[in-house]
Amino acid sequence: MSALLFGLATAAVGLAAVAIGRLFGRRLWRRQRVESGWEDWRRSAAALPLRDRIALYWANSTGRALTDPRLAALAVQRGESGRAIMDASRRRMVWTFAALAVFWAAFAVVGAFELNILQTATYAVLAVASAATPVLLKVDRRWLQRSIDANRDRATGA
Secondary structure, eight states: OOHHHHHHHHHHHHHHHHHHHHHHHHHHHHHHHHHHTHHHHHHHHTTSOHHHHHHHHHHHHHTOOOSOGGGHHHHHHHHHHHHHHHHHHHHHHHHHHHHHHHHHHHHHHHHHHTTOHHHHHHHHHHHHHHHHHHHHHHHHHHHHHHHHHHHHHHHHTO
């Protein structure tokens, strides 16, 4: 099978998978946001200035405590709801990125058979990035937990 036919077939299957995922995923994502408390946090943060919302995001993303104690409780709320979403979708994310890694690796193999170095290298990089994403998500969750703990101490005054 030529690379063009392989690419077209894979693109068609990929588009069908995305369409099905969007159809069923929207309802699931909405339920996860409500159950995790993310919607409550969004309502709480809506009145905050952009500078404070960025500070909350940065604190949760880097695992640090906020210097402003009035925002510490919001950082804990944002962190706990984000952690709940990450925990609920962990298995699905691992399988999704594993499938993407296989998908990109297949394109890399086709490129290697055609001796197309640029295609092989591009898809190999995408395959490695997809395979590494679950590890990076674990690190992100660890930083999020560190931020929750630090900001909880600051919010309670300990």
